[in-house]
Amino acid sequence: MAAGEQGLIIPTAGRRRAGLLGVVVRFVSDPKAAVATALLGFFIVVAIFAPVIAPYGEDQHDKTASLVQPSRQHFLGTDRLGRDIFSRIIYGARVSVRIGLISVGVAAAVGIPIGLVSGYAGGWIDETIMRFVDAWIAFPNLIFLLFVIAILGPGVTNVMVAIGLNSFPIYSRLIRASTLSLREREYVMAARSTGASSGRILQRHILPNAVQPIIVQASLALGSAVLAESGLSFLGIGIKPPTATWGVIIADGFALIRVNPWISIAPGVAIVLFVLSVNLMGDRLRDVMDPRLRGAR
């Protein structure tokens, strides 16, 4: 069968809209995905309106309220400096969601062009780039993050760059696989025969049709990014105190585990719920976007 005959995606605006609506309808028809979406929406609202929702400031000290147990005034108690844990977790959502989103953006921005060039050029260029990508993947995640932080130093921006650089090869591989197949399609050959430049073909004809697996991957990567950030912050090499991130709060609470275990427990629950919600959404997105997976156990 010729490449062009295989379930060709015809890039017309009308079809694309109908396809998108179908995806949305199928997506929300799953109760798990609906709950996960609502949960993620909740986290995003909390992150945006943190200063309005939080009863106390992110780093508001109150020496008279040091190590207070959970109470009406302090829902989850306070830490040694008298900072309200509940408020810090709310502010933590802000940092974690932002780092997650931007690091996914960094990974996609680096990985997509590399994958496009690799798949479209083929030959030795593809071979060289893919060996490089294989080597990049061989780094254990956390060791790679330590390596990049050792070069760049700690801080919010550097953590986002480190996490993005750590995960870009997945995007390169996915987009390369799609590009390898798409470059043989008739409409790409037609564009080439009209004299369109490689850059234009990649941008206008290949990328829009290769983006579907990237959307799924990006949603799954959001959870991994938040886990990575929390790990780095817990180790004290990501985002430094007093900035409230979930990892930093867990680390603060670890030293006080016998006094107020909630300081460590509550931000962990937030991390698990956030990652679960994006993972469930990503899984559902993959199911509805890939018809072969529909109905699979």
Added chain:
Amino acid sequence: MNSLPVLVIVSALAFIGQQLVPGDPILAALGQGEVAALEALGPEAIEAKRRELGLDRPLPVQYVSYVGRLLQGDLGKSFRTRENVKDMIAQRLPVSMKLNVITFTSNVLIGLLLGVIAALRPGVPDFLATTWAVMGVATPNFWVAILLILVFAVWLGWLPTSGWVDPFDDPVRSIRFLILPVLANGFFGSATIMRQTRSAMLEVLRQDYITTARSKGLREQQVVIRHAMKNAMLPVWTVIGLSIAGLIGGSVLIERVFAIPGVGRMAIEATNSRDFPVIQAVVMISTAAIVAANLITDIVYGYLDPRIRYD
């Protein structure tokens, strides 16, 4: 994956990384004290030392010499302590290796056992195992470690909160120190192995030859172990191989929580002080471990499925 190019590229990245660290490379080579002494003698002394160390040569030449030193086991000196990195690694690597080998073995045993149970017993065990797999992927291992410490060390007082006893020095006592780190670092790994085992077993148990085996009157145990499991192991082994990278990364956090004196804890301290030779060595050693694990995985593929041959 071709192992040699991976190691060459990773060593190149590690080398380039060193060039990107802010500050004069001579500081990295000699340490603050010696550079200060040379500075007192004048800029010519520093330049002479730079020439002597080869730091004035082009970067590709320096890279070749770096690889040559690596091959001879020379990992340089720590910026911070001026200790030989090779000695630092030699002291801590056995601890991390023992911890990771024990965690890996326990992950495989727990993952396989629960995966088979989940596939054979639909209903509550299946639901619990699947829920655990979904949770395992979403839960940070360091947080699991803290919860385990809270329950088993702080509240119940059954196990120590932290510390390390070498299993070869005192096997019985070491178990008490190993249980929590192994469970915490294995929470994710065993969950993924379990999930893959369950789905591979479900796939295999639907096959006609399993029905034939049952119809021959074979005992269920024989059907599961001899017929189903052997064929279900190929995809499971892929996941087992991939879990090793996660295990090595995860042990950094676990060593921090349980104050285990391994390579991971050393890597954290090195990152905090931007002690790049130590980080470089950790990167190279962990990549080599993963490359070795991939090679073993490939060899085992051939054993599991004799049709797989490598040229």
